[in-house]
Amino acid sequence: MEGQHELRQEMVVTQQKVVLRPHPHLFTRGIIAVLALTTPVFAVLYWLTIPDGGWPLVLGIHIAVIVATTLAVLAFFSTVIQLGPDGVRERGFFGRTVEVRPGAVGTVQLIDLYEGSTLDTQPQLFVTGTDGRVLIRMRGQFWAVEDMERVAEELDVPITRRTESMTLTELRRSSPELLYWFERFPHVGR
Known part of the structure; x- marks a missing residue:
């Protein structure tokens, strides 16, 4: 009887969802x-x-x-990101909902990007699908680094960390597919 209670309690814990929110x-x-x-x-x-x-x-x-x-x-x-046994679910600011199953993830990249013309950097997490399309993008302006780490752990894919910080121009040249459409054109985003 006691073993059955422990099993039931373990099942409840594994089915809980963790909810991440932007910086308050x-x-x-x-x-x-x-x-x-x-x-x-x-x-x-x-x-x-x-x-x-x-x-x-x-x-x-x-x-x-x-x-x-x-x-x-x-x-x-x-606006939330939910972590659960079935993967990661993001509901963005404009209401768009994305569900990412662990098997659908190709890469998880954590990149420190310089902010404008300063030496300050902000981390950004890019979760791409097996087809290379960005599924989730977490920007350091809105999300804590710990939350980014939790999302990567939940997806069970190793994080690729760039050793050096990058400018938006460098990221645009090396991996334009990670950026929003307006960030791919240097004069449109300004």
Whole structure:
């Protein structure tokens, strides 16, 4: 009886999913930025339009900004990566869902990319399929390095680590297939 209880408990543990979320400070910074940008602008617009009667238009635009901000907040909180016994499931900011089974992974690469024209680097994890197509991309601006390591462990594929940091231009030349379409063209992403 006790052995059966241990087996049942082990089955429950192996079927649990681990949920990874983006850095929480991004939410705080985003809300502060929206408030810092919109509050003074709308205060001035209301001050200028209330005497003339044009304030309903300003109110409509203000409501539209609030709705857009609310949608962005909901999108942020629904952005997750779930690790489970059946693989990795990512739900991105724009709602796109990708499911990656361990057998479908070709490579997992961890690359430190320079940020713009600085000496600061950010890690980026690229999970590619057996066909070379990028399945999941985790950027250090949004995800912790520990989360990237957990995703790689879950997929049970060895991580290829570049020993030297790279610029976006170097990555564009060596592995353009890892980048988003707009990053492949140097003048479009600017």
